[in-house]
Amino acid sequence: MKVIKFGGSSLASSHQLEKVLAIVRADARRKYVVVSAPGKRFSGDTKVTDLLIQYARQTIHRQDTTTTAQTIIERYAEIGHGFNVADEQLEPIFKTIRDLPKQAYADNTYLMAAFKAHGERLNAQLVAAVFQQSGLNARYLDPRDAGMVVTDVPDDAQIIASSYPQIERWANSDQILVIPGFFAYNRNGQICTFSRGGSDITGAIIARGVHAERYENFTDVDAIYAVNPSLVPQPAAIPEMTFREMRELSYAGFSVFHDEALIPAIQGDITVNVKNTNHPEAPGTLIKSSREPNLNAPVTGIASSSSFCALYLRKYLLNKEVGLGRKILTILETHHISYEHMPSGIDDLTIIFDEHQLTPELEQTLVQEISAAIHPDEIHFNHDYSILMLVGENMRNRVGIMSRAAGALAAQNIKLIMVNQGASEISIMFGIHDQDADRAVVALYNEFFK
Amino acid sequence: MKVIKFGGSSLASSHQLEKVLAIVRADARRKYVVVSAPGKRFSGDTKVTDLLIQYARQTIHRQDTTTTAQTIIERYAEIGHGFNVADEQLEPIFKTIRDLPKQAYADNTYLMAAFKAHGERLNAQLVAAVFQQSGLNARYLDPRDAGMVVTDVPDDAQIIASSYPQIERWANSDQILVIPGFFAYNRNGQICTFSRGGSDITGAIIARGVHAERYENFTDVDAIYAVNPSLVPQPAAIPEMTFREMRELSYAGFSVFHDEALIPAIQGDITVNVKNTNHPEAPGTLIKSSREPNLNAPVTGIASSSSFCALYLRKYLLNKEVGLGRKILTILETHHISYEHMPSGIDDLTIIFDEHQLTPELEQTLVQEISAAIHPDEIHFNHDYSILMLVGENMRNRVGIMSRAAGALAAQNIKLIMVNQGASEISIMFGIHDQDADRAVVALYNEFFK
Numbered sequence: 001m002k003v004i005k006f007g008g009s010s011l012a013s014s015h016q017l018e019k020v021l022a023i024v025r026a027d028a029r030r031k032y033v034v035v036s037a038p039g040k041r042f043s044g045d046t047k048v049t050d051l052l053i054q055y056a057r058q059t060i061h062r063q064d065t066t067t068t069a070q071t072i073i074e075r076y077a078e079i080g081h082g083f084n085v086a087d088e089q090l091e092p093i094f095k096t097i098r099d100l101p102k103q104a105y106a107d108n109t110y111l112m113a114a115f116k117a118h119g120e121r122l123n124a125q126l127v128a129a130v131f132q133q134s135g136l137n138a139r140y141l142d143p144r145d146a147g148m149v150v151t152d153v154p155d156d157a158q159i160i161a162s163s164y165p166q167i168e169r170w171a172n173s174d175q176i177l178v179i180p181g182f183f184a185y186n187r188n189g190q191i192c193t194f195s196r197g198g199s200d201i202t203g204a205i206i207a208r209g210v211h212a213e214r215y216e217n218f219t220d221v222d223a224i225y226a227v228n229p230s231l232v233p234q235p236a237a238i239p240e241m242t243f244r245e246m247r248e249l250s251y252a253g254f255s256v257f258h259d260e261a262l263i264p265a266i267q268g269d270i271t272v273n274v275k276n277t278n279h280p281e282a283p284g285t286l287i288k289s290s291r292e293p294n295l296n297a298p299v300t301g302i303a304s305s306s307s308f309c310a311l312y313l314r315k316y317l318l319n320k321e322v323g324l325g326r327k328i329l330t331i332l333e334t335h336h337i338s339y340e341h342m343p344s345g346i347d348d349l350t351i352i353f354d355e356h357q358l359t360p361e362l363e364q365t366l367v368q369e370i371s372a373a374i375h376p377d378e379i380h381f382n383h384d385y386s387i388l389m390l391v392g393e394n395m396r397n398r399v400g401i402m403s404r405a406a407g408a409l410a411a412q413n414i415k416l417i418m419v420n421q422g423a424s425e426i427s428i429m430f431g432i433h434d435q436d437a438d439r440a441v442v443a444l445y446n447e448f449f450k
Numbered sequence: 451m452k453v454i455k456f457g458g459s460s461l462a463s464s465h466q467l468e469k470v471l472a473i474v475r476a477d478a479r480r481k482y483v484v485v486s487a488p489g490k491r492f493s494g495d496t497k498v499t500d501l502l503i504q505y506a507r508q509t510i511h512r513q514d515t516t517t518t519a520q521t522i523i524e525r526y527a528e529i530g531h532g533f534n535v536a537d538e539q540l541e542p543i544f545k546t547i548r549d550l551p552k553q554a555y556a557d558n559t560y561l562m563a564a565f566k567a568h569g570e571r572l573n574a575q576l577v578a579a580v581f582q583q584s585g586l587n588a589r590y591l592d593p594r595d596a597g598m599v600v601t602d603v604p605d606d607a608q609i610i611a612s613s614y615p616q617i618e619r620w621a622n623s624d625q626i627l628v629i630p631g632f633f634a635y636n637r638n639g640q641i642c643t644f645s646r647g648g649s650d651i652t653g654a655i656i657a658r659g660v661h662a663e664r665y666e667n668f669t670d671v672d673a674i675y676a677v678n679p680s681l682v683p684q685p686a687a688i689p690e691m692t693f694r695e696m697r698e699l700s701y702a703g704f705s706v707f708h709d710e711a712l713i714p715a716i717q718g719d720i721t722v723n724v725k726n727t728n729h730p731e732a733p734g735t736l737i738k739s740s741r742e743p744n745l746n747a748p749v750t751g752i753a754s755s756s757s758f759c760a761l762y763l764r765k766y767l768l769n770k771e772v773g774l775g776r777k778i779l780t781i782l783e784t785h786h787i788s789y790e791h792m793p794s795g796i797d798d799l800t801i802i803f804d805e806h807q808l809t810p811e812l813e814q815t816l817v818q819e820i821s822a823a824i825h826p827d828e829i830h831f832n833h834d835y836s837i838l839m840l841v842g843e844n845m846r847n848r849v850g851i852m853s854r855a856a857g858a859l860a861a862q863n864i865k866l867i868m869v870n871q872g873a874s875e876i877s878i879m880f881g882i883h884d885q886d887a888d889r890a891v892v893a894l895y896n897e898f899f900k
Contacts, residue, residue, distance in 0.1 A: 244796075244797065247796055247797070248795070248796055251769075251796055263766075263767065266766065316713075316716065317713065319701075319788065319790060320788060321788070322782075322783055322786055322787070322788045323779075323783045325775075325779045325789070325792070326776055326779035326780050326782075326783050329773075329775045329776035329779060330776050332772075332776075333772055333773045333776050336772055337772070338769065338770060338771070338772045339775070340769060340794075341793070341794050342775070342792055342794065343791070343793065343870055343871070343872040344790075344791050344792065344870075345698070345874030345877060345879075346694075346697055346698055346701055346874065346877075347694065347697070347874065348874045350872050397865070399860055399863050399864065399865050399866075400856075400860035402852075402856040402860070402866055402869060403853070403856035403857040403859070403860035403861075404860075405856075406852040406853035406855075406856045406857075407853040407856075407857060409853070410849055410850035410852070410853035410854075411853075413849050414849065415847070415849050416849075416852055416871065417872060418871060418872030419852060419869050419870070419871040419872060419878070420793055420794075420869070420870065420872065421793070421866065421868060421869040422793035422800050422867065422868030422869060422870065422881060424795030424796065424797065424798045427795060427796075428869070429795075431872060
């Protein structure tokens with residue numbers, strides 16, 4: 001049995017859905033089909049999810065929603081009509097769209113979550129109808145019936161572990177089950193979504209729950225590339241990588257596969273295969289628990305991200321002060337902030353954060369509270385901070401990687417603000433200035449892949 | 451006014467003390483003379499401090515102490531007789547030595563502290579007598595009378611800040627004050643010593659207290675060298691360095707000047723001059739708050755130390771867990787353990803400790819408590835761990851230092867377990883295996899100094 005997930009571009013039109021149908025037909029083990037909302041059909045098109053967000057905002061602000069609702073309906077109608085799905089099957093979908101503003105919601109965040117989730121929910125109903133129309137033994141399976149229960153965070157829910165035994169009851173299905181991605185219900189039965197792009201997460205949860213032999217994740221690229229293709233033309237594809245490599249690369253910006261989706265895959269030891277709906281014969285990229293070493297290719301991927309910032313503080317004899325680090329981390333914990341790294345010198349400490357967690361007000365609060373607690377000689381936030389990651393299982397126990405990497409960056413006159421190697425054996429992390437980030441990625445790619 | 455401190459080898463014999471006398475006479479500003487206990491006169495000789503430790507142990511174990519006491523007495527007698535100090539001035543010193551076992555001590559740790567402290571105490575009395583005999587207007591000043599009060603830790607005391615206004619009363623002395631190093635008294639009047647080699651600390655405290663223009667620290671080397679002279683023959687001398695550079699180098703093993711002695715020097719902004727008693731015309735090494743940049747010499751010194759160990763732990767999604775670092779640091783704080791560095795990856799965390807703080811039992815306790823608190827997938831201590839430090843104020847804002855350093859180490863096939871750059875701008879720290887440490891120092895020296 002395989003779980004197979006299709007991204008929005010694979011489901012954007014009836015033309016695309018033909019390819020999906022062919023892929024599902026091509027392998028009888030593809031019994032669990034997780035779908036996103038219809039994505040862009042062409043450059044400049046609007047994703048159904050974005051239309052639904054607009055629809056939700058108009059509803060909240062009591063604006064006229066007629067045009068938006070109709071635009072959404074037409075997206076589903078185009079797909080359904082393309083497969084001659086009967087109107088009596090399409091009408092409930094259209095009605096649900098029109099009726100969305102009339103439902104009761106606990107507040108606007110639940111309203112927004114429910115509107116967005118219907119992109120996937122209605123698409124899964126439509127795809128199930130298309131599959132039936134095309135002669136497949138398929139049915140729609142709602143996340144509620146699948147057994148998925150999530151935490152009560154309307155726009156960033158997490159699966160609750162007790163869901164898995166419930167999902168397991170759907171193992172060894174004879175029917176093709178079409179399941180909407182991206183959302184499930186909290187214990188009160190309210191819709192909560194995962195973070196954006198979270199259909200990957202649904203697929204991984206189902207794969208873990210039903211003990212799938214593989215989780216095929218269909219998207220619109222032939223493989224995950226060693227480097228961002230917008231920086232390097234036709235970069236090397238990654239044929240296989242470990243979960244750890246994927247997570248280290250996701251961390252610094254690789255977004256082909258949602259990083260939260262790796263957790264159920266790791267927990268269930270489900271091999272993930274990222275493939276291309278438009279080119280299903282390409283082998284794609286395998287993401288798995290371990291792989292054979294290839295000593296000729298120490299580096300698997302290179303990523304950079306500017307979504308970090310650093311809090312620098314200096315205090316004489318900081319490293320002799322028992323409890324100083326703990327005091328700082330207690331303050332962070334009070335504000336529910338996780339830190340990424342905390343390289344320390346004898347008098348200096350840098351704490352690196354995911355910038356998304358912070359606001360200017362929160363930064364000011366942190367500076368004030370940390371100053372009051374430990375009286376540093378100097379303290380300030382630095383936002384001109386990009387993280388550059390060099391990742392590879394084959395870097396383990398290899399001498400000379402740092403030398404080559406630092407040499408390639410020095411040749412481009414790129415200043416290293418921070419270097420962190422030591423916890424993970426499979427990655428080296430550099431802190432650099434934002435304006436150097438793209439050049440740095442290219443320099444490392446040329447060093448290790450050319 | 452200058453504070454001038456002489457180490458044990460400068461005071462080991464009447465021959466050496468002649469040199470000390472000449473140095474004190476050569477500069478009328480040298481009014482505060484801090485002395486160590488007599489050190490080794492020749493290779494294989496025993497320092498008076500070590501004789502006193504033996505004397506204390508024999509006393510504790512009620513063994514015969516006659517020979518040991520007499521050996522100690524002869525060391526002081528040789529010096530006194532060399533300067534024709536009258537017997538009535540020497541006899542109280544000899545009597546104090548003989549009577550040490552008869553004094554009352556709170557317990558054996560205070561006994562040990564008091565025995566050891568008398569190496570300095572009696573030597574300062576003797577040196578004062580020699581100075582007087584030689585026509586100098588000199589007197590002995592006991593730490594109690596100087597105003598020094600320390601924390602109640604018999605073998606690792608710290609100065610209490612309220613001592614400084616008391617010491618300040620001795621500023622602008624007309625007389626030469628000879629002050630014993632290494633010890634002072636707690637609030638109960640009991641002798642407590644600084645950590646071993648702590649006469650440097652006394653000198654720095656006095657220098658801060660009397661606002662000395664300079665603290666001259668006389669030892670038996672012409673300068674502080676860029677690298678350990680036992681690894682590289684005739685290495686480059688360091689003409690001047692900042693307090694921060696000295697502290698970073700002390701941290702990884704540079705021991706010419708006691709690292710705790712830097713604290714009063716920094717607090718009082720007292721320039722320290724490390725000089726050679728046997729070669730006082732050599733300029734030595736200046737240690738001061740700032741210095742002129744020299745862009746041709748980015749690196750000031752290279753040090754390594756094997757007195758570190760690392761606690762490695764791995765847990766999936768460790769970096770997402772708010773409060774995990776704080777939990778670990780709270781456990782360390784409970785056991786009064788300070789950590790040096792904590793490089794972290796996405797799933798991994800390494801905590802580097804000064805090994806002296808740990809025992810096998812304590813390590814086991816930490817592993818157990820941390821395991822119970824955060825349930826890591828893997829946790830273990832690694833003792834095959836040396837810290838290698840590359841230090842230089844001129845590394846600030848320089849591109850390419852990491853590249854050169856990593857290149858030199860890679861050329862010697864030295865594996866980097868850890869690289870930490872980012873908090874301090876003036877140092878790069880490498881974690882390497884113990885057996886690579888000496889080769890690594892030589893490789894970096896050849897790269898940056900040849």
